[in-house]
Amino acid sequence: MEGSHMKADLRDLFQKASKKHQNMYRLAMTGAGIDGHLFCLYLVSKYLGVSSPFLAEVLSEPWRLSTSQIPQSQIRMFDPDQHPNHLGAGGGFGPVADDGYGVSYMIAGENMIFFHVSSKFSSSETNAQRxxxxxxxxxxxxxxxxxxxxxxx
Incomplete structure (x- = not known):
């Protein structure tokens, strides 16, 4: 497959994945994501005193990647393209698993994204710089x- 055809296919797949991701995060933000369903199942199982091997397995899975967007409220006060030195890179947070990562990100205008990546030095599996x-x-x-x-x- 030629480079330009391959890029066109990759662009199409990227756009399809982006649409799917947007739908999934909208569901999560409105309480209709998988996390909400699992939480409800957990609450009902506790209320009814029912032991669920499925829930025990799913809820014991470690969260090796913890991500969150950090808002940049001062963006509304000025144009970040004209005044990039007035942007703050925000803050970050640590990983929730010993062998995981904490990744905060901030979208600062149309042309800049800040990332804070953290991991534990004690883990031989992780490397924040990498x-x-x-x-x-x-x-x-x-x-x-x-x-x-x-x-x-």
Missing amino acids: FGNHIRQALLDIADLFQVPKADS
């Missing part, structure tokens, strides 16, 4: 896929 580099490379790959000019890094 994970951050993978995020950066993924964003560069997406920019290349859609032929977005690279910003100075």
Whole structure:
């Protein structure tokens, strides 16, 4: 398959995945996501005193990736493209599992995203710098896929 055809297919798949993701996070934000269903099943099982091997298995799974968006409220006060030095990179948080990552991100205007990636030094499985580099490379790959000019890094 030629490069341009492959890129067109990848762009199509990326757009389909983005639409699916948007639908899933809208469901989660309105209480209709899988987490809400699992929580309700858990509450009902506790109320009824029913032991559920399914729930025991699912709820014992470690959360190795904890993510959250950090809002940038001062963005409304000025144009971040004209005043990039007035942006704060926000804060971060630690991983919730010993062998996991904590990743906070902040979308600052149309052309800037900040990431804070954390992991525990005690884990031989994780490396925050490596994970951050993978995020950066993924964003560069997406920019290349859609032929977005690279910003100075």
